[in-house]
Amino acid sequence: MLAAAKYLLAEVLLVVLGAGAAFHPSVRSLGVAARLAAAFGAGAVAITLEATLFSIVGLPWTVGTLALPLLLVSFASALRWRRRPAPARAPVRISWGMAVCSAGVCAASLIYLALSFASSSATSVDFLLFWGVKAVRFADSRGFDAEFLRGPFTVHASLDYPPLVPVVEAWGCLVAGKMPWRAVPAASTLWAAAAIPLIFERLRRRFGDRSAAGLVVFWSAALCVSLANSYSGGNAEAPLVFFESVGLTWLLTEADSRESRVAPIVALCGAALTKVEGSAAVAFLAAGCFFSDRRGSVAARLRKSLSLFPWPVLCVSLWFLYQAKRSLRVGYRAHGELLVLFPRHLPGILKAMFRNLDAGSLWLPWLFALLWLAARPRAWRRAAPAVALAVGLPAFLAFDYLHDQRDPTERIGWTTPRVAQPALSAALLAAGVLSTRTRLREFGDL
């Protein structure tokens, strides 16, 4: 039990390691919970980059060597950013009835998720097969374990996957002194809990307090139920949903072209460092931003959209650099030849994907989102980044399944409920945008 408590403390300590982010002017104007959540996400990204750098140059991971540089950088960033002006935060204005009902459903959803994870009814088997295995091995060898990553009998461990989840879990192991296998899935709740205040604070800029509360409570219920139903305890799904949803919400609620993109870029770096699909999500979001932006020439819009790419690419390149330095296979492993497809599986794939998109709640969240999307097709452009992710990710998955020579129905059954969650999140956020008559002066929506 002590190790479990220490592990959870280590995860919460990520807030301290990324505390500098809470002082960035674009984050400082948010509420306390949202600032802590931003620091949590930034801490996870920062420790992953630092741990990768350490492994490249051969510095061993210890609690001290990992924490101290980040604390210094965080402190310096906070000192620098706190001097910059930031817009004041308007108090939340919401009726008691709405506040109590929203908070109640939100809390119930989080409690349900936490109990599902803690009771072992939503543990990801992948956590025990490779995410946790990599974490415990990396913690034991005080860095990425190149021997493990090149072993002939470890290829099942998705050795090419980006390192954020193993690093964050290894950090927990270093602090706890061992891997508390039964507690780690419960810690995945933190990601869902952290996403809620950040999404709410950004949504209220665009939708107003009441609408933001309504949408965020729906998002919380849908994603908490889905994460529990898809056995996402301890694996990379909860962090991926966090990073992609926060990045997307930030982009959807940008006020003007001068607004800083530091926060969404950090979130997209987190997505790219979490899973391979995270990099695909960056591409979908950038494409969506290009279509939703109506300001400036095509070249200027293209330039602005492409500006989302360099940092996530750089982050993933750091992981590839480690692979190259240790003579490991560099890059991600493809599922077959890019254009060798088996279209005869397409009807079966679509049927199986539909069957597995129930999100643990009888397709209700998808139905809600699709109703709003169908009701206002002319307004899709306003929500283009969300629509691009909501449509693009399932299309990307279907394209991946088409590479299977054998019937992929079984693989769809154990992957789609998990990997389609960012698409569900995006569909709900798109529906939120379309369900309001929000007017954005500079977006020309008047």
Added chain:
Amino acid sequence: MQNPIQPGRSSIGAGLRDWIWVIGAAMVLAAGLHCSRLPSIATAFRVPATPLDWTSERGARLWAFLTQARDVVPPGVSYTVQGQNPDDEMNLYMFSLGLFFKQEALPSSYFGVATPGPGCRARFVLVYGAAFPRGGGRLIRKFGEGAVYERAA
């Protein structure tokens, strides 16, 4: 606060729409609870014996066996795992990599393909089920789900 974004004017329609989201959220949560795999409330608050107790009964048994066997296999030695079927054997091997990280894992099979070379070199044999270890060995300890054997050096 200088907010360039102007939320739409509050109206009865807008108020209703916001409540639709909240009511919808309650419906989603109710549907989720209806379809939930969570055991009873009392069991949900109990610490599980393995990370897989309510996820996979078979997986939980494999995990429980390995955690028992872990105390018998000293650090630094090599071990292999043997199961009653290729699936169990592969799962045992994959789980063991996280639990036996101080030891050297040598699989007896990998994705159902026998790997007698590495498997036969292992000093300790973790046998899941009632079978005798392939390649022989001296019984070190027996558990409910299996046993650990040691081969002569």
